[in-house]
Amino acid sequence: MATHKLLLLPGDGIGPEVMREVEKIVGWFRKRGVGFETETDLVGGSAYDAHGAAISEDAMKLAQAADAVLFGAVGGAKWDTVPYAVRPEAGLLRLRKDLGLFANLRPAICYPALADASSLKREVVEGLDIMIVRELTGGVYFGEPKEIVTLEDGSQRAVDTQLYHTHEVERIARVAFDLAKKRRNKVSSAEKFNVMKTGVFWRQVVTRIHKAEFSDVELEHVLADNCAMQLVRWPKQFDVIVTDNLFGDILSDIAAMLTGSLGMLPSASLGAEDPATGKRKALYEPVHGSAPDIAGKGLANPIAMIGSFGMALRYSFGLTDEADRLDTAIANVLASGTRTKDIAGPGMNAVGTQDVGDAIVKEL
Amino acid sequence: MATHKLLLLPGDGIGPEVMREVEKIVGWFRKRGVGFETETDLVGGSAYDAHGAAISEDAMKLAQAADAVLFGAVGGAKWDTVPYAVRPEAGLLRLRKDLGLFANLRPAICYPALADASSLKREVVEGLDIMIVRELTGGVYFGEPKEIVTLEDGSQRAVDTQLYHTHEVERIARVAFDLAKKRRNKVSSAEKFNVMKTGVFWRQVVTRIHKAEFSDVELEHVLADNCAMQLVRWPKQFDVIVTDNLFGDILSDIAAMLTGSLGMLPSASLGAEDPATGKRKALYEPVHGSAPDIAGKGLANPIAMIGSFGMALRYSFGLTDEADRLDTAIANVLASGTRTKDIAGPGMNAVGTQDVGDAIVKEL
Numbered sequence: 001m002a003t004h005k006l007l008l009l010p011g012d013g014i015g016p017e018v019m020r021e022v023e024k025i026v027g028w029f030r031k032r033g034v035g036f037e038t039e040t041d042l043v044g045g046s047a048y049d050a051h052g053a054a055i056s057e058d059a060m061k062l063a064q065a066a067d068a069v070l071f072g073a074v075g076g077a078k079w080d081t082v083p084y085a086v087r088p089e090a091g092l093l094r095l096r097k098d099l100g101l102f103a104n105l106r107p108a109i110c111y112p113a114l115a116d117a118s119s120l121k122r123e124v125v126e127g128l129d130i131m132i133v134r135e136l137t138g139g140v141y142f143g144e145p146k147e148i149v150t151l152e153d154g155s156q157r158a159v160d161t162q163l164y165h166t167h168e169v170e171r172i173a174r175v176a177f178d179l180a181k182k183r184r185n186k187v188s189s190a191e192k193f194n195v196m197k198t199g200v201f202w203r204q205v206v207t208r209i210h211k212a213e214f215s216d217v218e219l220e221h222v223l224a225d226n227c228a229m230q231l232v233r234w235p236k237q238f239d240v241i242v243t244d245n246l247f248g249d250i251l252s253d254i255a256a257m258l259t260g261s262l263g264m265l266p267s268a269s270l271g272a273e274d275p276a277t278g279k280r281k282a283l284y285e286p287v288h289g290s291a292p293d294i295a296g297k298g299l300a301n302p303i304a305m306i307g308s309f310g311m312a313l314r315y316s317f318g319l320t321d322e323a324d325r326l327d328t329a330i331a332n333v334l335a336s337g338t339r340t341k342d343i344a345g346p347g348m349n350a351v352g353t354q355d356v357g358d359a360i361v362k363e364l
Numbered sequence: 365m366a367t368h369k370l371l372l373l374p375g376d377g378i379g380p381e382v383m384r385e386v387e388k389i390v391g392w393f394r395k396r397g398v399g400f401e402t403e404t405d406l407v408g409g410s411a412y413d414a415h416g417a418a419i420s421e422d423a424m425k426l427a428q429a430a431d432a433v434l435f436g437a438v439g440g441a442k443w444d445t446v447p448y449a450v451r452p453e454a455g456l457l458r459l460r461k462d463l464g465l466f467a468n469l470r471p472a473i474c475y476p477a478l479a480d481a482s483s484l485k486r487e488v489v490e491g492l493d494i495m496i497v498r499e500l501t502g503g504v505y506f507g508e509p510k511e512i513v514t515l516e517d518g519s520q521r522a523v524d525t526q527l528y529h530t531h532e533v534e535r536i537a538r539v540a541f542d543l544a545k546k547r548r549n550k551v552s553s554a555e556k557f558n559v560m561k562t563g564v565f566w567r568q569v570v571t572r573i574h575k576a577e578f579s580d581v582e583l584e585h586v587l588a589d590n591c592a593m594q595l596v597r598w599p600k601q602f603d604v605i606v607t608d609n610l611f612g613d614i615l616s617d618i619a620a621m622l623t624g625s626l627g628m629l630p631s632a633s634l635g636a637e638d639p640a641t642g643k644r645k646a647l648y649e650p651v652h653g654s655a656p657d658i659a660g661k662g663l664a665n666p667i668a669m670i671g672s673f674g675m676a677l678r679y680s681f682g683l684t685d686e687a688d689r690l691d692t693a694i695a696n697v698l699a700s701g702t703r704t705k706d707i708a709g710p711g712m713n714a715v716g717t718q719d720v721g722d723a724i725v726k727e728l
């Protein structure tokens with residue numbers, strides 16, 4: 001039987017406590033004969049405290065060797081003043097870059113039972129199911145020059161570089177079109193071609209890939225600012241949205257917030273398929289952050305983290321039945337009213353992080 | 365008596381028909397002795413059709429000479445394939461850059477009478493009153509290099525440059541703090557300091573100006589992605605948001621959409637004060653676009669355009685009483701139920717563009 005190597009990087013804040021619930025789920029599957037091997041290491045502020053770096057070389061080696069990385073969250077006020085190069089986020093950015101995780105999949109799903117938690121009207125978001133496909137290893141996040149320079153007169157100039165190559169746009173477009181084919185067959189490509197050359201370029205490449213390889217999928221181009229507006233106005237018009245690293249950062253956060261249940265949303269970051277093994281590097285993480293304000297209190301909702309493991313079952317291990325089983329268990333627990341404070345309805349008793357994990361194991 | 369020189373640039377789509385209603389208002393004030401002198405010229409697609417450029421040199425001269433420019437809207441499918449350098453948006457970008465209009469003020473106000481038109485719940489947006497202060501002449505909009513390059517192997521590389529200088533961030537920060545002092549005394553500064561050097565720089569400069577000149581104003585720093593989320597979750601936490609050109613483009617569109625009444629929102633773009641004359645260059649435009657789908661049908665809501673003229677009265681001419689009078693007239697017309705289709709409540713009879721303009725003149 002195949003063994004699946006998982007690296008757990010709980011990170012900071014609520015990361016460790018939500019990861020603990022994933023370990024329960026992993027344990028349950030292991031007992032039923034699914035071969036999971038897990039290692040655990042530090043990332044973010046906790047790695048800085050231990051090693052003076054946002055991720056150690058050893059942890060990077062484990063990540064390279066793993067079939068999938070499960071990532072919790074990083075950051076907190078404690079590390080707000082550490083040197084820039086070793087700030088908590090640097091660990092996550094290095095994992096994305098060094099593992100080549102160019103495709104970030106962020107589903108935004110509004111569960112009917114939770115629709116009232118949204119700040120939007122129920123009819124606007126109920127049943128929402130969109131997928132944001134964000135380019136994750138290019139653009140302004142990594143382009144050079146990226147620096148602050150002091151000029152002769154003592155004033156300063158800061159620069160970041162938004163940079164894209166043909167193959168980077170091609171491969172993320174293919175991911176989006178492929179996903180759309182399994183969904184509602186529509187891709188909305190978001191950029192600012194009216195002011196950015198990278199936007200002009202993005203539009204050209206996406207159009208070319210569409211014509212050559214996916215002409216049966218509906219494609220629309222939308223300006224990133226208008227896309228943000230339309231997400232607020234009537235999000236159900238979208239199926240798959242494909243966009244660059246920076247716009248994807250913002251648009252996926254908007255989409256997540258629409259659902260009213262940030263604590264519920266998983267994400268997957270995937271690399272290219274290795275032609276020899278058919279495998280791809282992958283990292284799975286909740287959309288929510290480290291939430292330092294509630295860390296250590298057992299209040300955090302572990303479902304986004306558990307759902308991220310569900311995405312690993314599906315995308316990294318091809319364990320579709322197991323993934324479906326986990327999704328059903330999560331849905332049943334939600335329906336039964338076992339909910340953390342962030343999603344407990346009015347008059348409902350909120351339970352703790354561990355209670356939700358235990359209830360999901362029991363459902364399984 | 366002083367004469368105020370206005371340049372009207374109606375532009376494309378619904379631009380001309382909403383500008384016509386402003387002319388009625390200008391006429392009304394002129395009859396009551398306020399010295400307005402107006403000229404009209406082309407911009408955007410209509411300028412391209414006439415001159416092959418998105419704005420002619422003559423129009424630019426008029427703009428330089430005017431005390432205020434009133435701008436309608438530009439763009440439409442007809443010009444989607446014109447050469448990039450002369451696309452309709454280029455006219456607006458040139459006006460901003462050549463007139464030095466670095467400070468873009470975009471109020472987002474949710475009128476109680478219209479709160480139900482929002483896709484957000486009434487309690488989330490009712491009474492909302494925030495001001496987005498967007499840097500408008502720097503950042504990724506104008507930084508060089510900005511190009512698409514073909515490489516030796518035939519593939520391409522596209523680049524845009526996000527660039528900020530000390531004085532650019534200082535002056536926009538001052539505008540934001542000054543505005544906050546006349547409002548609820550709070551500034552939220554949005555950037556991505558965790559991934560962008562321009563974000564680190566932005567945060568440093570804003571912090572320094574705050575300490576040195578505005579320490580009595582509350583200042584918070586917020587990541588741009590989180591700011592987008594918070595605008596959707598609970599926008600009333602904000603008073604003034606100050607941010608760069610690109611984030612401002614997106615965040616101000618989100619804020620506008622929250623109010624549920626895009627057709628209502630004006631904006632002002634201001635230059636630096638001339639130390640000799642005390643005057644500043646200024647352009648006023650509605651937040652909405654050219655809406656080609658309803659252009660020429662007399663359906664467009666002229667209030668954003670008329671409100672933009674109201675901002676000109678206030679910010680360019682110091683005509684505070686006149687501006688208040690116009691705002692009151694607009695509010696009364698709204699309350700009376702004279703509304704275009706975009707904001708007519710259920711069961712209300714929608715009126716046309718001209719009816720709204722006429723009703724406002726009558727109210728005056």
Ligand SMILES: CC(C)[C@H](C(=O)O)[C@@H](O)C(=O)O
Pocket residue numbers: 089092093249558559589
């Ligand atoms: C933590 C930060 C570096 C990161 C990003 O900007 O990509 C986060 O906002 C995200 O969306 O995963």
Ligand SMILES: CC(C)[C@H](C(=O)O)[C@@H](O)C(=O)O
Pocket residue numbers: 194195225453456457613
């Ligand atoms: C028309 C376009 C160039 C412009 C921009 O991106 O600034 C518009 O979206 C705006 O916000 O005024």
